[in-house]
Amino acid sequence: MNALQRCGWCNDDPLYIAYHDLEWGRPVHNDDKLFEMLVLEGAQAGLSWITILKKRDNYRRLFHGFEPARVAAMTGDDVERLLQDAGIVRNRLKVNSAIRNARVFLAMQQQYGSFASWLWQHVDGQPVVNHWASLAECPASTPLSDRISKALKKHGMNFVGSTVIYAFLQATGVVNDHLTNCPCHPRHQQD
Numbered sequence: 001m002n003a004l005q006r007c008g009w010c011n012d013d014p015l016y017i018a019y020h021d022l023e024w025g026r027p028v029h030n031d032d033k034l035f036e037m038l039v040l041e042g043a044q045a046g047l048s049w050i051t052i053l054k055k056r057d058n059y060r061r062l063f064h065g066f067e068p069a070r071v072a073a074m075t076g077d078d079v080e081r082l083l084q085d086a087g088i089v090r091n092r093l094k095v096n097s098a099i100r101n102a103r104v105f106l107a108m109q110q111q112y113g114s115f116a117s118w119l120w121q122h123v124d125g126q127p128v129v130n131h132w133a134s135l136a137e138c139p140a141s142t143p144l145s146d147r148i149s150k151a152l153k154k155h156g157m158n159f160v161g162s163t164v165i166y167a168f169l170q171a172t173g174v175v176n177d178h179l180t181n182c183p184c185h186p187r188h189q190q191d
Contacts, residue, residue, distance in 0.1 A: 004183045008135045015053050025184060027127055027173035029116045034172055035105055036066035039098045041168040042159035043089045058087030071102035097159040104156045122148055128175045129186050138177050141166045
């Protein structure tokens with residue numbers, strides 16, 4: 001058996017290593033954290049994840065710690081202010097999407113009790129643990145991400161295509177795609 005090593009997408013940047021080791025693939029049930037990852041994955045579309053990680057503290061500051069109610073209350077003036085800040089991805093569609101999605105997120109919380117309840121019921125409350133041996137095996141989207149993407153769009157969200165949602169599911173541990181040779185894969189974890 002080969003020595004354990006981090007998933008191949010994780011480079012040697014300390015920020016990336018911490019994200020890989022401590023966050024990615026770990027189940028998230030906190031609505032504010034789920035909202036944060038939804039916004040960040042949408043912002044990442046077309047960019048590298050390390051770019052977003054390096055801007056995450058700025059996103060947290062400018063988007064009120066990702067409190068959905070505070071983001072939902074943001075106005076056109078807030079959008080213009082955000083678009084002047086180089087600390088985030090200055091894309092009008094993505095900034096407007098964060099605000100729109102916050103409003104939908106709040107409506108979904110009202111309807112389902114929490115966004116987490118709605119999300120985790122798609123996997124019967126248990127993470128999907130895959131057993132990929134290489135990055136080449138790991139898909140960009142799946143029937144699960146297709147269904148969740150379609151449902152989120154039906155609720156009124158945008159920047160939630162199946163590929164973005166699959167990355168979101170991986171990030172929030174709904175799907176665990178750590179490679180089987182990674183020390184973070186569940187088969188190598190101690191209880």
